[in-house]
Amino acid sequence: MKYAEILHRCFRCGYCKFTLDYENFNCPPYRKYRFDTFAPGGRMWLIRAWLNGEIENSERFQEILYSCATCGNCVEHCAFTFRENLVDIFIAAREEMVNGGRIPPPVRDYFKAISIHGNPYNLPAAQRSSWAADLPVQPYDGQEYLFYVGCVGSYDERGRKIAQAVSRNLIRAGVSFGILGEREPCDGNEVRVLGESGLFEYLAETNIALFRQLGVRKIITLDPHAFNAFRKEYPAFGGDFEVLHYSQVFSRLIESGNLKPGNFAARVTFHDACYLGRHGGEYEAPRNILRAIPGVELVEMRQNRANALCCGGGGGNFFTDILGGEGDSPSRIRVRQALETGAEILVVSCPQCAKMLEDAIKAEGLDGRLTVADAGELLDASLRGH
Amino acid sequence: MYQLKFDEKRCLACPDGACLVQCQYLKYEADPARKEMVKIFRGEDSPVLQDCVTCYACEEYCKRGNHPFYLINERRENKGILTAPRAITRQWIHIGEPKGKYELGRIGKIALSFGFMPQLKEITKGRLFDDVMPSYFFGQEFFCNVVYIHFANTKVFKERLPVVIENIHKLGVEEVVFLHDECYAAFTSLAPAYGMEVPFKSVHYFEYLYNRLTALKDLIRPLNVKVVYQRPCSNRLCGDSHLFVRKIMDRIGATLVQRTYQDETALCCGSIFRAMYGYDLMADVQGRNLEDMAQSGAEYCIFNCHGCMNALSPLVAARGMTPLHLIDLCRMAIGETPEGGR
């Protein structure tokens, strides 16, 4: 296994599972399960035990590995110099498990759907652009930007609304962009973090070849997960593109005066997406959008930026739902944290977070007290009629 | 082994005993001053060997080409008279020990020497250095080891300095711009005083800065600020370079305000005193120095050495002045925004 030589160096001291100030535990699976085995230290020790033949690949062990949201909180807070590799280690262990052929059924189903249909929803590629049916969005044909929508933005009802709002904003600002529609392959970020490195390699190479063939140089992604894959993983396969998350594009357009938000009176709080924030280092762009909308009052949660609690959708959990469920699932804790700020809108910058947190609001019975809006949607709402 | 070149006759014929008469820390009249220096040369006991606080200034006060402080240092070592607590000396010797962790830039014919001061890497940025950077070297392998003369120790630099000279020589540089006085003085004062040959040209960074500012004079917007300057101990070993401070300030439109403890009467930053003698000497010297700076009405306190800067920055700031390295001030004058100037 890759990184096997690091495993024994974990002291299981537990700094990894906290926020920076130690006020709260911040490891999503640890928040749900509360066994130390579900914290990064537990995973490190158990992976080592597994490789040494001291424990088996059981359903429980699979649950321990696959409940990790790859949110990167441990990378931020671990006390040791190998912290940068923690998430890589957990992904490598999943790869090892995939290679061994015994993985949780929802993970297996996910891979199967991507292999056969090119998306996790088992839907035909032809439906990939139906979200844009009523919008003057053009197919990509040499425009300045490729707007890469991704599976969630293309098929998921919640994600499609965000894709539409982001598109409307891009059109308003006169950005030259096009979409791939039914030609769009899956970006593969979740395939990679779920441990299917062969399939990921195939998807990366397919995407890169297609982008090259079409002459794509600049990409705007809807989903921070795609943003992560394109930026951090594709260069290893020769994919060298300028990659932006839509929030960065809007932040720049606002700064340059090409996009002037209208009024929208609301008290809001902002939830950092792990793959934009901790993994992408971008904490400010979505906040810049919110600050630029007259009438929006931004109140931060105690746990924000590098200390933000993951919605629980990362690491493939959005699709496998291993982390979901009971009262202390990360998404439900997160909406309680949002409610504490007194905000009426919980703003996100990721379609996966949007869906996770919206479901959690329902489960917590907070309908009517808190709603979820994507930063792109809020911007769009402020510009209605403009 | 290397021997200090010291001419007793020059002391015997000295008209003023300036080395000790001008001393900021000991009180001597001309006659006894001369006598004590001769006694020291002859290896006799002298209260100077007990009381000298190693400020280095007598190296500058002596205008007759002798090396009073190097001599005091030699004799102290011979007699086993310690200046610093043993643990402090040991720690410093460990700090300077080469560990193979040096850093080299793209070395050209001219190179910047950061000695072993990591902070220097951070401030040598912008236009002022763009005709030499990234030609630089840094690390214990290039550390001049002069600091051990604070510790009544010649053995360390006698062993290490020739190796350092060789290390620099091996880089193939013709000219080295030293960013720290102590390094510059190692090759222009200490090495010659001990008969060590230096096969490259040594340039003090003041001179380099002055020439760069001249070349970039179209960029200069006079700063119109009042400044005081904290002169470090090691600048006493290369007193000629001190003249550039005023020239540089004139060039960038900064006014060096008149104060008591400047030029030849400058006071130590206190950091060595703290380690060697404890609280009282440090507090007395720092207190007088800061009071003097504050009364001068300066807005900035300009530093040349990061040792002084570490010791005095918080105290200077508490008195309402902005502590700043001289390089940063020059960068501000050509419209740049250095880290330290924010």
Added chain:
Amino acid sequence: MESIVQALAGIVGKPYVSASAEERYFYGRDPGLMPAHAPDYVVLPRSVEEIQAIVRLAGREKIPLVPMGAGMSLSGLVIPQRGGIVLDMKRMDGILKVNEAARYAVVEGGTSTGKLHAHLNRYYPRLRFSTPDSPAAATVAANVMIHGQGRLTQQQGFNSDMVSGLEVVLPSGELCRIGSCALSDDWFSKGPPLPDLSGLFLGWFGATGILTKVGIKLYPRKKMRDVEIFITDSPDFVPGILYELTHTEMAEDINIFAQPLPLIFSGNHHIVIYFTGDSAEEMEFKKRTLFHALDGFIKSKDGGFMTVGEGMKKTLLDMPQRSATTFADVTKGGGFEYSGPIVPIDRYPQCSRKLDELAVKYDLKYHATARIIDKGHAMMFAFSFTFNRADADMLNRTRMALSEASEYALSIGGLFWKPTLDEQRIALEKMDPQTARLMKRIKEELDPQGIMNPGNWEGI
């Protein structure tokens, strides 16, 4: 087996019980060097009532029961020697009360020291507790249970001396309050002026009961905090230096460290002096007083104050001090353990020389660290070795070095701190037989079935 799991699930809920191999593996060991022994069940209770029910179940079924916090003692104190149930207390992590005027807090049995630290920082900026340098995950209850030490130990004694009340589930399942809280809802004293019963539990490692609530004293927190380091080249000067420093009553905390690497530290003993104040004047006054206290050593050149750079200052002022944990990975090996006996401060030179000798003998990377307790009545001296978890031979050498260090410490009048089972046995053997018998009677009286963290304090 299955019926016990079901019974436990009936008490705490199914998600919070495990008899799986994964939990049994992990909870069967700690980061130190003691041999592993797996529990049969791991349970995560959420309330006192749940704990009472679990204890009663364990009593009925004669199942061993081991309460644990973060499991950071390093000496295997929560390794379930005879299997049974490990009770991971960390779901009970509430901060129940802070009485600002009377300066105490009441926390649940699984509340982490990190959480209490953060809570006070946020809501009570003028109060603090004796934050230990163990990782932030260490719990307040476990820390006082092992007589831990912290930032205020130099001034106030062991962290267990700062307990202001306890709530305990006895091995019978009964709930018992200790101290002023037994009479009212005020948690200001753990005993005095009544008989101090806290001694029936503190230091017993759960062998006499489970702490479900802890009252902990809080102390004034000043606005400013700084650190200076006095260094000397011989361990022989250290006790004298400590005597002068503690005489000033100006230090917050005094630690000592000595280690051969990195080279800058080699050959010297570093006395780290923390001090606090509410104003620049107060800070300067304390600094001057502390410096002057050591003038004699400076004059004789036996020691001096080193320059502490910004980076080092930040590391030292960190609370809890993460660098205390990262020692584990100095050799990229992921482990360290120390024998940390409590000794009179005049034994520092012997301990220091013994450590040098052991490091050479067993070829180990070492680090001496010491913390002054209660103005110099004693000190904790840690014979600390870092090891590579993947190197079996090194693990063995470290075990031997630690065991020899402990024996040595005992021979020069030291007491084991958080002793391993072996060390507990040795201590009981060396102890006045009447004292050992009294301990035995207490244990038998409180836990007649011997189900509470069995193996600990059993001995003779």
